[in-house]
Amino acid sequence: MSKPADLVQGTLDLLILKILALEPQHGWAIAQRITQMSGDVLRVGQSALYPALHKLEQQGWIRAEWKTSENNRRAKYYSLTLAGRKFLTREAAQWQRLAAAISLIVTHA
Amino acid sequence: MPHLLQQFHLRLRSIFRRDLVDHELDDELQFHLSRLIDQEIARGLPPQEARYSALRLMGPIAQNQEVCRDMRQVNWIEDLQQDLRYTVRTLCRNPIFSIVAVVALALGIGVNTAMYSVAYGMLFRPLPYAEPDRVAVVYMNYSPRDFRFGTMCMRDYLLWKDNNHVFENPSIFRNQSMDIGGSEGLPEQVDGAAVTAGFFSTIGATPLIGRGFVPGDDKPTADKIAVLSETLWRRRYGSDPAVLGRTITVNGGPVTVIGVMPAAVKFPRTSVEVWTNLPLVPPTRYGPWFYRGVARLKPGIGMPQAQAELATIANLMMQENPYYKRLEFPVLMLRDALVGTSMKSALLALTGAVGLVLLIAVVNVANLMLARAAVRRREIAVRLSLGAGRGRLVRQLLTESVLLAGLGGLAGLGVAWWCIRLIRVWNPGNFPMIQFIQLDGGAVAFMAAVSVLAGIMFGLAPALQGARTDLSQTLRESGSASGGSSGSRSVRAVLVVSEIAISLMLLVGAGLLLRSFANLHRVTAGFTKPPRQMLSMLISPSKEKSQDVRTGLAFDNELLRRARGIPGVESAALTDSIPPNQQGDADTFVLDGQELGPGEMNPVITLGTVTPEFFSTMGIPLVRGRYFDDHDLPDSAPVALVSEAFARRYFPGQDAVGKRIKQSGPGFGDNWMQIVGVVGNVKYMGLTMDTAMAYYMPLAQSYSPRIYLVVSTSGDASLVAERLRAEIQSLDPTLTLAQVETIEQSMDQSVSRPRFNAMLLGLFAGIALVLAAVGIYGLVAYWVAQRTREIGVRMALGAGPADVIRMVAGQGAMLAGFGIGIGLAGALALTRVLQALLFGVSVRDVATFALAPLGMILVVLLATLIPAIRATRVSPVAALRCE
Structure with missing residues (x-):
C-alpha cells in the first residue's frame, strides 16, 4: 500500500480534485478510483485520504454533503466548488509542465 | 467571497x-x-x-x-480549552500555591490599578473646560516678596494687559471667603473668587443656567453680580431656576445672581462656590497684591513665545516701579496649576513605589512557578516522551501563568476599589481633583493589560525552562528528591535577592517619609497652650455693627466680654493671624533711622493685627518689654510688637524696645509706631516654613471688621463651640460665623498631606515586605526540602540542631546580604525623587538607611527560621529512607 510520502508532495490533492471533477464521490470511491485509474499502481489508505479531504474542504476547494450511497448507506459525498475547479485547472497545468520537464530529463539524459 | x-x-x-x-x-x-x-x-x-x-x-x-x-x-482552540481545564485542575490541586500567587498578584495589580486611576484622574482626564491646554495661569514673583506663585496688583495687571500680544483677553481673579446672607437661610461662609469679565470665557466654562460674566461686567460702575456653583445652588437655593435675577447678600452687600456654573467647574479652587465680578477701579497706587492672572493663548502661540513676552513686560514693570526687584511671571498650564507642583512629585514617587510592588509580586510568583516547575519536571518529561510538542508545552505553561495573572487581576480590581475608597477617606482635604479619581473602563483595561503582561513575565522563564527538560536524565532520576537543577536554583536566588533589594528601597522611602512626618509633629508653631484647648472661628459682623472703628471696637469688646463669660473659657482674644497657617496680612516696613538705598526695600513679612490678650491666650512668650494693653487705643500713641527673629535680625545686640517702625507698602502715610515689646516666634505660613519674622499692631489702632476669635479653655475646646456660637449669634443675628475649629484640627490639617504620603508609601512598603518574606520563605523551605537527605546524613553523623539551623540560616543570610547591598545602592539613587516631600530629613538620612536594613534582616531571619527549625526535626532514619 502506498503511503502519502510515496506520492510527490501535493499530488494526492491533485488526484482527489481530478476525480471529483468528474462527479461527486465519497472517500471510499475516491480511493477506489485512484487505484483503478492508475492501473493498480497507486493505492491510497484512509490515513492519507481523509486528512487530505478535510484539508481541501477547509481550504474551500471542495464541499461535503451527506447522501445515501449506492448500497443504501449514508455516506459523505465530496464535490468540487467553483474555486476548486479553477484551482484544479491551474494545478493540472502546473503538474503537466513539471511532469514533462522531469520526463525530458529522465529520458534524454 | x-x-x-x-x-x-x-x-x-x-x-x-x-x-x-x-x-x-x-x-x-x-x-x-x-x-x-x-x-x-x-x-x-x-x-x-x-x-x-x-x-x-x-x-x-x-x-x-x-x-x-x-x-x-482549529486545534489551537481545543488545545486552549484543554490547557485551561488542565490548568484549573492543577491550580485546584495546589490550593496554597494558587492562593499565595493570586493574592500576591492581586495586591501588585490592585495598587497599580488604583494608582493608575489616581494619576490618570489628575494628569490626563479631560478637564471640563473648552481647549484647556491653551489656558495658562500667570503668577508674579518679585523681590522683596519672593513667593514663586505669588500675586500681582491691579496696576501690574493693567500694564500687562496693555502690552499683551500673545494671550486672548487676560483676566485676573482673587480668592476670597464670601459670607452669603439673605432670607433663604442662616448666613454661611463659602469659598469664592472675585474675577474680571473675561474669566469664564478664558477658562472655557459654560453656565448650567443663566449667563457667565460678559465684557463690561468689570467696569468700575458695574452692578455687583454673582455666578453660583451648582453645589451652592442646590444646597442653599433648592435648585430653583428663579434664583436668576434674585438679589442675595454677599459680604454684607446686595448682589444679583446672573448664572449657575456646573459642579465640574472648580477654578480657581476646588472648593469655590461663588464668583463675583471684580470692578477694575483705576488704582491710585501699587497694591494690594491680591490677584493672579488667567489667560488663553492665542491660536498658534506656544508657551515659549508667551514666556518671552512676559519677560519683556516684567522688565518694563521694573523700570516703572523700582520697588520691584527680579520680577518674573511664572506661568503654569491650567492642569499643572490645579494639580500643584508638590502633588506632582508625590504622584511620581507613589507611582514608582507601586511599580516596584508589582515587580516584587511578579518576581514572587515567578519564584513559586519555578519551584513548582522543578517539582513537575517528571510530569513534563513524561508528557514530552508521550509525544507532546515542546511548543505546545510552553503554551500550556504560559496558559497557566496568564490564567493566574487574570485571576490576580480580577481580585486586583477589588484591591483597587478598596484603595480608592481609602484615598477618599484619607483625603487630606486639599487633594486636588479628587472627584476625577474613579475606577472606570480605562482602569479595567489597564488592569487587563498589566495582568497579561505580568502573566507572561512570570511565566516565561519557568515555561522555557520546563520545555528544555532533558528527558532521559529526568526520567532516570529517582522520584522524590528530583528537582531544581543548579541553574534553576540560581535563577531563583537572583529573584529573591532582587525582591529583598526592591523591598528595601520601598522601606527606605517609607522610612524617610515617616521620619519627615514625625519631624512635622515635633515642630512647634510657637505657642505653648495645648492645641486641643484652643478654639478659633472667623467672625464677620453685619455692616451695621461694624460701620466705623468706634462702633466696631465697641462690638468687639462686647463680644470678648460675652466669650469670657462662658463656663470653661479661660481667655479670649481677636486676631487676624492664627498659627500654624493663617497669616492675616503681609507687608514690608521701614525702620526709623535705617539707611535704604534708592529702590531698596525690607522684605515682606507677616503683619498681625491682634487684641492685647492674643499672646497670653495662645501662650506666646514675651521676650522683652510688654504686650499690648487696654491703653493702646485709637487715639493713643501708635505702638507695635516685633518677633524675636525680627529683633535679632534688625537690632542685633541692641534693644528693639523703644525703636520706631512704619508700615510701608507704597502709599502708606507717615504712621510711626513705637516698638513696645518683643514676642516669641510664631509660624503663620505652615509648619514647614521657617520664616518667623513678624510685627504686630493692636486691633484698636488698625481696625478691621472681619476677624478671628480665639479662646483658650480649661478642657476640650470643642465642647464650648456651640455655647460660643449661640452667644455670638445672639449678639448680632446677621453675623456670619465660619471656620469653627480647634487649633488641634488646624494643626492636623497642615500635616494631612505629608501624613497621607507617608501612610501610602508605608502601606506599599508593608505589602512589598510581606511579599518578599513569602518569597524568601518559599526559597529556603524548598532548599531544605531538597536537602532532607543531606541533613539526615549530617545529623546521623552527629550534627546538632544548632549546626543545621546555622547551615539553613546561612543561606538566608547570604541572600539578605546581596539584597541589602543592592537595595541600599538603589535607595540612594531613587530617594532623590522624595526630596520635595521631605521636611527636616535628608534624602540620605543615616538613621533610616541604618534601620531599614535592620528591619529587612529581621524579616529575612523570620522567614528563614521556620524552615530551619523544621529542618532540625528531620529524623535521620526517615531522611535516609526517603529515597
Missing part, C-alpha cells in the same frame, strides 16, 4: 459543533470500514475474518482522527 464565507462557516462549525463534527468524522470512517469489509467478504473471507482483515488494512483510526482535526486548523 462565498469561498471565504464557506471557510468561516466551517471553522465556526468545527469550534462550536465539535461533537457533531467528530461524530461525522467517525461516521465517515465507519463507512469506509464497512466498504472495506464488503471488499474482503467479496474476496471470499468469512465475515468475522473479513472484519479483522479490514481493520488491519485501515490502520490506526484514532490517530487519524487527530490528524483530520489538525487539518481543520
Whole structure:
C-alpha cells in the first residue's frame, strides 16, 4: 500500500480534485478510483485520504454533503466548488509542465 | 467571497459543533470500514475474518482522527480549552500555591490599578473646560516678596494687559471667603473668587443656567453680580431656576445672581462656590497684591513665545516701579496649576513605589512557578516522551501563568476599589481633583493589560525552562528528591535577592517619609497652650455693627466680654493671624533711622493685627518689654510688637524696645509706631516654613471688621463651640460665623498631606515586605526540602540542631546580604525623587538607611527560621529512607 510520502508532495490533492471533477464521490470511491485509474499502481489508505479531504474542504476547494450511497448507506459525498475547479485547472497545468520537464530529463539524459 | 464565507462557516462549525463534527468524522470512517469489509467478504473471507482483515488494512483510526482535526486548523482552540481545564485542575490541586500567587498578584495589580486611576484622574482626564491646554495661569514673583506663585496688583495687571500680544483677553481673579446672607437661610461662609469679565470665557466654562460674566461686567460702575456653583445652588437655593435675577447678600452687600456654573467647574479652587465680578477701579497706587492672572493663548502661540513676552513686560514693570526687584511671571498650564507642583512629585514617587510592588509580586510568583516547575519536571518529561510538542508545552505553561495573572487581576480590581475608597477617606482635604479619581473602563483595561503582561513575565522563564527538560536524565532520576537543577536554583536566588533589594528601597522611602512626618509633629508653631484647648472661628459682623472703628471696637469688646463669660473659657482674644497657617496680612516696613538705598526695600513679612490678650491666650512668650494693653487705643500713641527673629535680625545686640517702625507698602502715610515689646516666634505660613519674622499692631489702632476669635479653655475646646456660637449669634443675628475649629484640627490639617504620603508609601512598603518574606520563605523551605537527605546524613553523623539551623540560616543570610547591598545602592539613587516631600530629613538620612536594613534582616531571619527549625526535626532514619 502506498503511503502519502510515496506520492510527490501535493499530488494526492491533485488526484482527489481530478476525480471529483468528474462527479461527486465519497472517500471510499475516491480511493477506489485512484487505484483503478492508475492501473493498480497507486493505492491510497484512509490515513492519507481523509486528512487530505478535510484539508481541501477547509481550504474551500471542495464541499461535503451527506447522501445515501449506492448500497443504501449514508455516506459523505465530496464535490468540487467553483474555486476548486479553477484551482484544479491551474494545478493540472502546473503538474503537466513539471511532469514533462522531469520526463525530458529522465529520458534524454 | 462565498469561498471565504464557506471557510468561516466551517471553522465556526468545527469550534462550536465539535461533537457533531467528530461524530461525522467517525461516521465517515465507519463507512469506509464497512466498504472495506464488503471488499474482503467479496474476496471470499468469512465475515468475522473479513472484519479483522479490514481493520488491519485501515490502520490506526484514532490517530487519524487527530490528524483530520489538525487539518481543520482549529486545534489551537481545543488545545486552549484543554490547557485551561488542565490548568484549573492543577491550580485546584495546589490550593496554597494558587492562593499565595493570586493574592500576591492581586495586591501588585490592585495598587497599580488604583494608582493608575489616581494619576490618570489628575494628569490626563479631560478637564471640563473648552481647549484647556491653551489656558495658562500667570503668577508674579518679585523681590522683596519672593513667593514663586505669588500675586500681582491691579496696576501690574493693567500694564500687562496693555502690552499683551500673545494671550486672548487676560483676566485676573482673587480668592476670597464670601459670607452669603439673605432670607433663604442662616448666613454661611463659602469659598469664592472675585474675577474680571473675561474669566469664564478664558477658562472655557459654560453656565448650567443663566449667563457667565460678559465684557463690561468689570467696569468700575458695574452692578455687583454673582455666578453660583451648582453645589451652592442646590444646597442653599433648592435648585430653583428663579434664583436668576434674585438679589442675595454677599459680604454684607446686595448682589444679583446672573448664572449657575456646573459642579465640574472648580477654578480657581476646588472648593469655590461663588464668583463675583471684580470692578477694575483705576488704582491710585501699587497694591494690594491680591490677584493672579488667567489667560488663553492665542491660536498658534506656544508657551515659549508667551514666556518671552512676559519677560519683556516684567522688565518694563521694573523700570516703572523700582520697588520691584527680579520680577518674573511664572506661568503654569491650567492642569499643572490645579494639580500643584508638590502633588506632582508625590504622584511620581507613589507611582514608582507601586511599580516596584508589582515587580516584587511578579518576581514572587515567578519564584513559586519555578519551584513548582522543578517539582513537575517528571510530569513534563513524561508528557514530552508521550509525544507532546515542546511548543505546545510552553503554551500550556504560559496558559497557566496568564490564567493566574487574570485571576490576580480580577481580585486586583477589588484591591483597587478598596484603595480608592481609602484615598477618599484619607483625603487630606486639599487633594486636588479628587472627584476625577474613579475606577472606570480605562482602569479595567489597564488592569487587563498589566495582568497579561505580568502573566507572561512570570511565566516565561519557568515555561522555557520546563520545555528544555532533558528527558532521559529526568526520567532516570529517582522520584522524590528530583528537582531544581543548579541553574534553576540560581535563577531563583537572583529573584529573591532582587525582591529583598526592591523591598528595601520601598522601606527606605517609607522610612524617610515617616521620619519627615514625625519631624512635622515635633515642630512647634510657637505657642505653648495645648492645641486641643484652643478654639478659633472667623467672625464677620453685619455692616451695621461694624460701620466705623468706634462702633466696631465697641462690638468687639462686647463680644470678648460675652466669650469670657462662658463656663470653661479661660481667655479670649481677636486676631487676624492664627498659627500654624493663617497669616492675616503681609507687608514690608521701614525702620526709623535705617539707611535704604534708592529702590531698596525690607522684605515682606507677616503683619498681625491682634487684641492685647492674643499672646497670653495662645501662650506666646514675651521676650522683652510688654504686650499690648487696654491703653493702646485709637487715639493713643501708635505702638507695635516685633518677633524675636525680627529683633535679632534688625537690632542685633541692641534693644528693639523703644525703636520706631512704619508700615510701608507704597502709599502708606507717615504712621510711626513705637516698638513696645518683643514676642516669641510664631509660624503663620505652615509648619514647614521657617520664616518667623513678624510685627504686630493692636486691633484698636488698625481696625478691621472681619476677624478671628480665639479662646483658650480649661478642657476640650470643642465642647464650648456651640455655647460660643449661640452667644455670638445672639449678639448680632446677621453675623456670619465660619471656620469653627480647634487649633488641634488646624494643626492636623497642615500635616494631612505629608501624613497621607507617608501612610501610602508605608502601606506599599508593608505589602512589598510581606511579599518578599513569602518569597524568601518559599526559597529556603524548598532548599531544605531538597536537602532532607543531606541533613539526615549530617545529623546521623552527629550534627546538632544548632549546626543545621546555622547551615539553613546561612543561606538566608547570604541572600539578605546581596539584597541589602543592592537595595541600599538603589535607595540612594531613587530617594532623590522624595526630596520635595521631605521636611527636616535628608534624602540620605543615616538613621533610616541604618534601620531599614535592620528591619529587612529581621524579616529575612523570620522567614528563614521556620524552615530551619523544621529542618532540625528531620529524623535521620526517615531522611535516609526517603529515597
